[in-house]
Amino acid sequence: MTAAAGLIRRDRGMPAWVGRVVTQLGVAAAALVVAALLLLVIGVSPVDAASAFWSGTFGSPTNAGTTLTQAVPLFLVALGWIVADKAGRMHVGFPGQVVTGGCAAAAVGLHSGGLPGVVAVVLCALAGIAGGALWAGIVAWLWASRGVLEIVSSLLLNLVALQTLAWLVRGPLQGSLDRQPQSANFPASALWPAVESVPGRTLSYDVILLPLLAAGLIWVFARTTFGFELRASGGNLEAARWSGINPVRQGVTAIVISGGLAGLAGAALLFAGSAPWLSEGFEAGIGFNGIAVALLARNSPVGAILTAIVFSSLNVGGTSLQALLDVPSSLASVLQGAVIVLVLVAAVLAHRRRRAAPIKMKELVA
Amino acid sequence: MGVLDIAFLVSALTIAAPILLAATGELIAQRAGVMNVGLEGVLLAGAFAGYLTMTRIDNQALGFLGGIAGGLLLAALMGVLAIEVKVDQIVAGIAIGVLGTGLTSFLDQHFVPEPRTFTPLPRLSVPLLSDVPVLGEVLFHQDLFIYVTVALVVLAGLAMYRTTWGINLAATGETPIAADAAGISVRGVRWAAVLIAGAFAGAAGAYISIGDVGVFREAMTGGRGYLAIAAVLFGSWRLRGLLAAVTIFAVTDAVQLRLQSLPTVPGEVWGVAALLVAVGVARSRRPRARLIGAAVLLGLVALAVLRPQLTLPASLWLAMPYVLALVALAAGRASRHRAPSALTVPYIRSEA
Structure with a gap:
């Protein structure tokens, strides 16, 4: 039964990649909100943090090289x-x-x-x-x-x-x-x-x-x-x-x-x-x-x-x-953990919304 | 007794207690069908939450309550992910582990920039019983956490094997469809099990930080969460097996601690290892396993008699409990067949 549901699900062609990109953007936005909240909790302005973050990662060829190499x-x-x-x-x-x-x-x-x-x-x-x-x-x-x-x-x-x-x-x-x-x-x-x-x-x-x-x-x-x-x-x-x-x-x-x-x-x-x-x-x-x-x-x-x-x-x-800015560097690992949770939840929610329609088809088949 | 004296037994108990408590909670959760691979993160959350409470209100009872709250928080996240949103439990567990490690070190760097040390839990003597030689000193002159752990494990055993709730728990983990049809709330039982596991792990974490040593350090639980999970698996999802596994891990860990300070490996260690292998050989039914066991036994006896001047670097001793857990898992008789059938499988009523 699950296999059949899988086949039906894979059938819808149209907005698959659109939905995926929207989910991804949603996850990124939520992760940014988490980061901003954590920064506010420790009393650092998210705007200052963003500019420090940019100059540290892609602000100069040297830093951009480090970022790419470490990827x-x-x-x-x-x-x-x-x-x-x-x-x-x-x-x-x-x-x-x-x-x-x-x-x-x-x-x-x-x-x-x-x-x-x-x-x-x-x-x-x-x-x-x-x-x-x-x-x-x-x-x-x-x-x-x-x-x-x-x-x-x-x-x-x-x-x-x-x-x-x-x-x-x-x-x-x-x-x-x-x-x-x-x-x-x-x-x-x-x-x-x-x-x-x-x-x-x-x-x-x-x-x-x-x-x-x-x-x-x-x-x-x-x-x-x-x-x-x-x-x-x-x-x-x-x-x-x-x-x-x-x-x-x-x-x-x-x-x-x-x-x-x-x-x-x-x-x-x-x-x-x-x-x-x-x-x-x-x-x-x-x-x-x-x-x-x-x-x-x-x-x-x-x-x-x-x-x-x-x-x-x-x-x-x-x-x-x-x-x-003296922000604890473990902020990165908190965000990384949060990203996994957000991705999991987003994947399941997107999956559920898509499944809403095929359930009727399942009843027709049965 | 040389190396294996009273202080050694006491340290083995102190090491065993938090692993035992966390593993018992994990056993309950796994019998309900929820596996939290991120138990290490839950332990850390408990350890840090307890420590944070202590830095604000210097009261050990409240510290432990804080630890339990910290454990419950991450367990609730696991519950939401595994029971409500129904995501892949293994990946959710990884997230809990990463989050627990990251969050505790982030909050520790920010809220407690100056590390503080507290006095560990005091040791309490049980009147009369603590006067018994050796045993009294080891078993009845311990801190409150160890007594409470023993009581909780006994209670958990009774609840799992002697009550209707225990049967419901096992049914939820084996065949949630049947449990649902019988009118058991699969969701309710799983939530209860996950939260109990979280509270147990939180308290165990608090013991590791404020109960035992009185400080918190980044990632200080040092893999005890993984050992607890290994104990559940090695014990084939039964309390008795779990007790045996925790005993073995704790004894190795205590031996390791003791041997770090010694120049060479004393003969007693080989003797005890030989004894353990002998018990294993006696209980094994497969001829090949017995043959290998007998060979190892002979080697160990030879080592115990000859007492060679062997040394092992401290780091390798530290790896011993994990290696032993691996060997134990590999030697376990096809333990995966005894796993609750619905372990890590989310229950979706419409697809049942």
Whole structure:
């Protein structure tokens, strides 16, 4: 019965994208209201805050470069969520996978000083992907062969990854001269190249990953057998099984790929970021915020580019708000949480209004 | 007893109590079909709300009430999302987690810029019983929260297994259609369960901040919310299993705390681990699991006898309870089959 309702719902063609844009704008407006209220509560004028926010995020080429570069890790995690979610697997191990990916990339990067730049960059990226994918592989294995809910195992593995990072930066990878819990600086040849003409070289070339990966993912989902099988196992399990698709294998693949994307995000954070060394807090909430980025984009890879930039400007702007107006920087994470709630509610409300009409059709069919 | 002395048992109890209370609340909610993955955020809300109350009115009873109110607030949000708006519960839980962490640190930076420290809950001795050697010191010389937790868990057990409400609760989580047809308000039962879970987690959070240490720090609950959820799952949605899981987590955590300060791993630890594995092997029915268990047991006994000069860095000890929770979940006998059938499934009457 639910499947039939789904078919009927998908039938209406006309205002689908209009409705979607209106919902998105509504969510953005509501989030702005929440932000304004929070600012008023702590006694900061929202107008001052808005101008400080703009100058911190897009006010100069340097700041705009930072904002765009910091959108890349968020976008990669969002793609990871989209891949896993399309296959019906909802894991939340991104923080852990970002951390393990970053650690693996750092371990390789620290020892690649003698290699030519291109080789070092590619090796670091691959190490990041491998680190994230391996960590996600544990989640996938626990789910597929031990029946452990992927959401719980991934939450616990996040905590294990954080402790492992804390150990690495104090033990094997500790390398700063003043015995701080952080690694030595990465060799300059391993750092990812940045656009020379932007002052401060804040715009890393890895921003080309945004359009490339979005297009690639859309192609995989729309045009390849693999993408179809992935979506099929996330849709109707029975139907997938009857068409000879193994949903468990697809689920495992999806989780591992999403871990690889998160691991690459970890490498990007370190090698295209402002601090070229491994430290305890380098993950900076990217793992959970990436999920919010994907949700806000309604699981659309192209939409995720835009929402990743919005979220990264929240992070970057939040820092400048703290510097200029003494607003606590955790304002950004409050807003990010609020955005998830608003998106959820908006999606359900829009869905309900659309469903009002087809119910009559359902009665006709019955 | 060396490492495993009275102080160790007391610290294990102090660690166990908030996890136990939060997990019991979560168990009630999950038996009604609502899973709150953001329990960590609810705990933090309780911890911060309790602390904030203390900075304004220096009264521990009111502090705990504030903590409960903070927990109820986030639980109510979860209830609105899961029961009224009927969104995906997992994603709603993620939102609650992010919101709880962000909001508490935002409000803490603004409302309490200067961190303050309060005296933790005083320890109360139960007359006569506290004079019993060892046991008296451990069990009957504790703070009020631990006694109340024990009472609440017993009450929750009675309510779940010995009352009509408990049957209604299980029916709501298993087959809401049947429950609805029998005249049970699915919405009412789920709301009650979610709010009870919120109040329990709020009080547990308040204990973590103002009851146990007397301060609040950003993200100070340190994953206890996730451990509580893991305990519910590992316990196959039964109170007895949950108690076993919380005991194991708390003991590991206490061992970890103790061992951080020691240069090497003492032999007793291996002995206790061997004992735990032995119990597991004895209870297991699958031959392969028994074989693996026996091998691990032999290794642990060897370690206990040989007492090698092993050291583990503090961070890795901190990861121990989580690793153990994972191992426990992986070893659990296909526990997903015992989950309430309607767990995380919203109840929509027109589609039933």
